[in-house]
Amino acid sequence: MIINGISVAVQRKNIKNMYLRVVPPEGEVKISAPLFVSDDKIIEFVESKMDWILAKKTQISEKKYLPQLKYVNGEKHYLWGEEFTLQLIANNIKTAFVKEDILYLPVSKRSKMKTRQKTLEDFYREELQKEILEIYDKCTAIVGKKPSEIKIRKMKNWGNCKQNKVITLNLNLAKKPKICTQYVLIHELCHLIEFNHSKKFKMLMDKNCPKWQEIKKMLND
Numbered sequence: 001m002i003i004n005g006i007s008v009a010v011q012r013k014n015i016k017n018m019y020l021r022v023v024p025p026e027g028e029v030k031i032s033a034p035l036f037v038s039d040d041k042i043i044e045f046v047e048s049k050m051d052w053i054l055a056k057k058t059q060i061s062e063k064k065y066l067p068q069l070k071y072v073n074g075e076k077h078y079l080w081g082e083e084f085t086l087q088l089i090a091n092n093i094k095t096a097f098v099k100e101d102i103l104y105l106p107v108s109k110r111s112k113m114k115t116r117q118k119t120l121e122d123f124y125r126e127e128l129q130k131e132i133l134e135i136y137d138k139c140t141a142i143v144g145k146k147p148s149e150i151k152i153r154k155m156k157n158w159g160n161c162k163q164n165k166v167i168t169l170n171l172n173l174a175k176k177p178k179i180c181t182q183y184v185l186i187h188e189l190c191h192l193i194e195f196n197h198s199k200k201f202k203m204l205m206d207k208n209c210p211k212w213q214e215i216k217k218m219l220n221d
């Protein structure tokens with residue numbers, strides 16, 4: 001079916017309600033409809049969801065064109081919320097560093113992308129470790145709790161806190177403004193008091209990190 005200029009694949013099934021999906025990577029619109037529902041009802045349903053469909057399609061196409069990092073000269077990378085231009089240099093020094101707006105990455109000319117990525121991640125890990133040390137006393141004093149350990153990992157969430165009091169922070173926090181690491185650490189420390197995201201937890205956050213909603217938005221931008 002073509003509805004408002006958008007092609008919609010309709011599949012009829014023995015179901016009760018209509019289900020609409022926008023499927024990556026092409027942003028194809030698919031609808032599952034009950035066996036005996038009229039075409040008019042389907043059109044009406046799709047039209048009522050048009051804003052959502054268009055937003056979803058845009059979102060999918062933007063994701064598709066998100067540039068894949070190659071770790072080559074001139075590429076843009078982030079540290080603590082600031083943009084740097086990548087410059088590969090000889091690997092007779094061990095760690096990456098930034099100077100003015102250049103991020104110098106010590107890797108051999110023939111290094112593989114994986115090696116370059118790892119060298120940069122080692123740098124991010126060091127930076128994040130330093131920052132955690134910097135804010136540890138302040139954050140644990142604010143919340144009044146201490147973790148048994150803080151780990152750094154590449155992961156889906158920005159942080160997590162386990163029952164054994166181990167807090168894990170996402171390596172990519174080193175790309176965001178420093179205030180974000182502080183917010184995530186306080187969030188995870190608050191889980192040592194409240195293990196869920198209940199009202200009580202939000203009240204703890206309001207008290208311990210009054211601007212947390214603003215920072216959270218910055219973090220996920």
Ligand SMILES: [Zn+2]
Pocket residue numbers: 187191196197
């Ligand atoms: Zn949480």
